[in-house]
Every structure is written in structure tokens, then in C-alpha cells.
Amino acid sequence: MAGTFYGIGVGPGDPELLTMKAVNTIRKVDVLIAPKTEKKDGSVAYNIAKPYLRDDVEIVYQVFPMVKHFEESTEAWEANMKEILGFLEAGKNVGFLTLGDAMFFSTYIYVFRLLEKKGVNIETIPGIPAFIAIGSHLGWPIVEGNDVLSIIPATADKETIEKVMSVSDNVVLMKVYKNFPEIADLLVENKMIDNAVMVSRVGMPDEERIDDILARKDQPVNYLSTVLARRTPEK
Amino acid sequence: MAGTFYGIGVGPGDPELLTMKAVNTIRKVDVLIAPKTEKKDGSVAYNIAKPYLRDDVEIVYQVFPMVKHFEESTEAWEANMKEILGFLEAGKNVGFLTLGDAMFFSTYIYVFRLLEKKGVNIETIPGIPAFIAIGSHLGWPIVEGNDVLSIIPATADKETIEKVMSVSDNVVLMKVYKNFPEIADLLVENKMIDNAVMVSRVGMPDEERIDDILARKDQPVNYLSTVLARRTPEK
Numbered sequence: 001m002a003g004t005f006y007g008i009g010v011g012p013g014d015p016e017l018l019t020m021k022a023v024n025t026i027r028k029v030d031v032l033i034a035p036k037t038e039k040k041d042g043s044v045a046y047n048i049a050k051p052y053l054r055d056d057v058e059i060v061y062q063v064f065p066m067v068k069h070f071e072e073s074t075e076a077w078e079a080n081m082k083e084i085l086g087f088l089e090a091g092k093n094v095g096f097l098t099l100g101d102a103m104f105f106s107t108y109i110y111v112f113r114l115l116e117k118k119g120v121n122i123e124t125i126p127g128i129p130a131f132i133a134i135g136s137h138l139g140w141p142i143v144e145g146n147d148v149l150s151i152i153p154a155t156a157d158k159e160t161i162e163k164v165m166s167v168s169d170n171v172v173l174m175k176v177y178k179n180f181p182e183i184a185d186l187l188v189e190n191k192m193i194d195n196a197v198m199v200s201r202v203g204m205p206d207e208e209r210i211d212d213i214l215a216r217k218d219q220p221v222n223y224l225s226t227v228l229a230r231r232t233p234e235k
Numbered sequence: 236m237a238g239t240f241y242g243i244g245v246g247p248g249d250p251e252l253l254t255m256k257a258v259n260t261i262r263k264v265d266v267l268i269a270p271k272t273e274k275k276d277g278s279v280a281y282n283i284a285k286p287y288l289r290d291d292v293e294i295v296y297q298v299f300p301m302v303k304h305f306e307e308s309t310e311a312w313e314a315n316m317k318e319i320l321g322f323l324e325a326g327k328n329v330g331f332l333t334l335g336d337a338m339f340f341s342t343y344i345y346v347f348r349l350l351e352k353k354g355v356n357i358e359t360i361p362g363i364p365a366f367i368a369i370g371s372h373l374g375w376p377i378v379e380g381n382d383v384l385s386i387i388p389a390t391a392d393k394e395t396i397e398k399v400m401s402v403s404d405n406v407v408l409m410k411v412y413k414n415f416p417e418i419a420d421l422l423v424e425n426k427m428i429d430n431a432v433m434v435s436r437v438g439m440p441d442e443e444r445i446d447d448i449l450a451r452k453d454q455p456v457n458y459l460s461t462v463l464a465r466r467t468p469e470k
Contacts, residue, residue, distance in 0.1 A: 009371070011254070019363065020258060021251035103370035103377045116374065124371035128254065128361050135338035136244070136359035139347065142338045146391040148399050156381040163402045164383050167395075 009102040009127020014203030029095035045097035173227040196229035244337040244362020248438030264330035280332035408462040431464035
């Protein structure tokens with residue numbers, strides 16, 4: 001009988017932010033896939049899940065190169081899928097660790113789609129997204145009452161970002177490492193800069209909180225950085 | 236020495252979706268506040284946290300009447316704050332259970348602000364929001380790549396909802412119980428109805444999934460219902 005594939009969101013950094021279900025699943029699977037972006041890197045998701053590993057679980061590192069369009073993806077991906085299918089066909093239950101939430105801006109989504117097409121039995125376990133962890137960690141209410149919140153990857157095209165920021169009083173900006181100076185300017189233009197905060201690597205040992213975003217405008221920004229901001233109400 | 240106040244997000248329904256930190260906190264506090272909206276109701280957050288309670292923890296139900304503007308709030312709220320402060324001053328650690336995430340559309344935000352003003356030592360523990368749980372539960376990728384996601388309470392004014400929906404390809408609609416027929420119409424107008432799903436009470440025993448939103452348009456909708464939708468791309 002073929003095994004089950006579990007996508008496991010491990011949250012943004014603090015191992016205590018895994019759900020009970022994520023921990024229970026990590027403890028029951030035979031194989032855990034620890035994804036990384038480049039061969040030389042470690043697996044961020046693996047480091048977060050580490051306190052919960054069974055001694056005899058099989059850890060398999062897989063490299064998922066970043067691709068702009070999923071269609072470009074490649075030999076590396078196919079080899080990874082083949083390896084996962086091999087475990088499942090051998091009757092092993094396989095967990096796939098994924099940073100933050102599993103269905104929210106994750107590589108796991110592509111893995112999920114590929115395996116779903118193959119008729120694999122899949123269960124996905126949610127995780128705490130970074131912006132949610134930041135709100136509690138800083139004592140920063142994210143949204144309340146009738147507030148609208150838009151979650152914007154800073155890698156989207158500029159026109160889209162501008163349009164969405166202009167109609168949303170509350171925003172979360174993700175992946176700000178690429179065009180951070182432009183994002184800082186947009187926060188100013190949208191009267192959000194006075195109620196904005198950036199947190200890098202929330203819940204990790206090297207977490208950083210940046211309150212004065214403008215002062216940091218020309219310095220490099222960590223890959224795992226998120227901005228929370230709200231428009232200053234008109235007087 | 237005064238106690239610490241813990242805001243504890245318990246997630247949307249399934250007790251397995253509490254984080255380790257939430258469970259550890261529930262197990263260590265002396266008093267747990269179980270909020271409810273009306274005196275006759277039970278506490279939804281309490282029911283979710285129930286499997287983790289210590290035998291000797293003191294459970295205190297508090298009624299937080301729904302108010303349109305927080306400023307209206309009232310004797311009931313003040314009495315609740317006074318009771319919490321009493322516990323803290325007696326050196327007790329107090330947990331406050333809250334549905335979903337603590338800083339995301341919650342009554343807890345107001346409690347947090349009031350106690351913060353009083354100089355109380357507060358720690359907030361995040362929880363899985365309903366829309367995040369729905370994505371994993373249904374195998375429904377929420378957002379990927381450069382997608383923008385807007386989270387809209389259906390109780391916001393119509394003009395705001397229309398503007399935000401028109402510029403966001405992916406939306407989460409919360410609190411849809413009040414004006415569900417209008418929301419269904421907006422999903423049609425925005426070409427999102429073919430990729431939309433509604434889930435009520437995700438993870439609870441009486442959970443319901445509604446795929447054909449239009450067919451349900453004129454029936455009452457549960458208070459805890461969330462719609463996930465995305466725009467059908469132009470051909």
C-alpha cells in the first residue's frame with residue numbers, strides 16, 4: 001500500500017510556533033524532506049523542526065532551485081518528485097517541511113500540485129505565517145473591525161503594488177529584499193511610513209526589528225523580511 | 236509581584252491546530268479567561284482549548300458584548316478589565332483565549348490595548364487564522380509567486396469592498412453572514428465565482444464546505460464563515 005504525503009507548515013522560525021498537528025505528524029512519518037534553495041545552504045524549515053525529530057526518521061535534503069516561472073522547472077524538480085514517489089510506492093509515509101504556512105507563498109504548493117496529479121494521497125498541515133507571528137511578537141494589532149488588509153509580495157509589478165496600496169489602509173509587504181528602496185518610497189507616498197515596522201527572521205536567534213525603515217533604505221535586507229504598515233488617518 | 240497576561244490564539248476550530256506555545260501557556264497559567272459574546276452562549280475558544288486544560292486551572296467566563304465602535308463599550312467591558320486586573324494584582328498569571336489569531340480581527344486586541352495602558356506585562360501568542368486552515372484543509376493553494384491577496388471583512392462599506400476586489404486577483408472574505416447575497420453578486424461581477432469556496436466552522440465537528448455559493452445565496456450563513464476566491468484569468 002502506498003504511503004501518504006504530508007505537507008507540514010513549520011511556521012516562521014520559533015519551534016514553539018509549530019502546531020500540535022505538525023509536531024504529531026513529524027513524529028509519525030518515516031521520511032522527512034528538508035527543502036533548500038541551493039546545495040550549499042542549510043534547510044531553514046529543517047532547523048525549525050529539529051527539536052521534534054524522531055531518532056530513526058530518515059532526513060532527505062532536496063534542492064529546489066528558485067525559478068521565475070514554474071514551467072521552467074527542471075531536472076532538479078523532476079528528480080525530487082521521482083525520489084518522493086519512490087518512498088511513497090515503498091509504502092513509506094513522507095513529510096515535506098515548509099517554512100511558514102504550507103499554502104501561502106510556498107514552494108510546497110508546486111510539489112503539492114505535481115503529486116496531486118499523480119494521484120498521491122496528500123494531507124496538508126497549516127503553519128503560522130510570518131506576518132501573523134510578527135503581530136503577536138511585537139504587540140502590533142494587524143487588523144480589527146472593518147479594516148481591509150492586503151498582502152503584497154514586493155516582487156509583483158510596480159503598477160499592481162501601487163494600485164493595491166492606494167486602496168488598502170493596512171498592508172503586509174513580503175519579499176522586500178529585492179526592491180527595498182522603492183518599497184520605502186511607496187510607504188512614504190501612501191502615508192504609511194509613520195506606522196510601519198519591518199521584522200527579519202521573526203522568532204529565529206538572529207531576528208531583527210527595524211522601526212526606522214527610511215534610515216535603512218540603502219542597506220541590504222535579509223531574504224526573510226516582512227513589513228507591516230497602516231495608513232495614518234487623515235486629520 | 237504582579238502576574239503576566241497572556242493572549243492565546245487557539246486557531247479556528249481543530250484543537251490540533253493550537254501551537255506548542257499556546258498549549259504550553261494554557262498549561263502554566265493560573266486563570267483562563269473564556270470570552271463569549273452573549274451570556275447564554277458557550278465560549279467557542281474555550282471549547283477548542285478544552286483538551287489541554289490543567290485540572291486545577293480557574294476558568295472565568297467573561298461576556299464581551301459586540302459593539303460597533305469600541306468607544307461605546309461599556310460597563311461589561313470595564314467590569315471584565317477590573318476582574319482581570321484583580322487576578323494580576325494577586326500575582327496570578329492570566330491567559331485569555333481567543334479564536335483564530337490573537338492580533339487578527341479579534342476582541343482580544345481591545346483587551347490588549349486597555350491592559351497595555353495600565354502597564355500590565357503582556358505576552359501574545361499567535362494562532363492559525365481560519366483562512367490559513369481552510370487552504371490546507373481543502374488542498375486549496377491560497378497565494379503563490381507574485382499574487383496579491385486582500386483580506387476583506389464583508390462588514391466594510393460597499394465602496395471599499397468593490398475597490399479592493401477590483402484590484403486584487405485573490406481575496407479572502409470574512410464575516411460574510413451579514414450581506415451574503417451582495418458578496419455573492421460581487422464575486423460574479425469580479426469573475427471570481429468560478430474559483431470560490433466557502434467554509435463554515437473549519438475544523439469543528441459541524442464544519443460545512445460550500446462550493447456552489449450562488450445556489451446558497453438566499454440561505455442564512457453561519458457566523459464563522461470564510462470565502463476564498465480568485466479571479467479567473469482573462470483568455
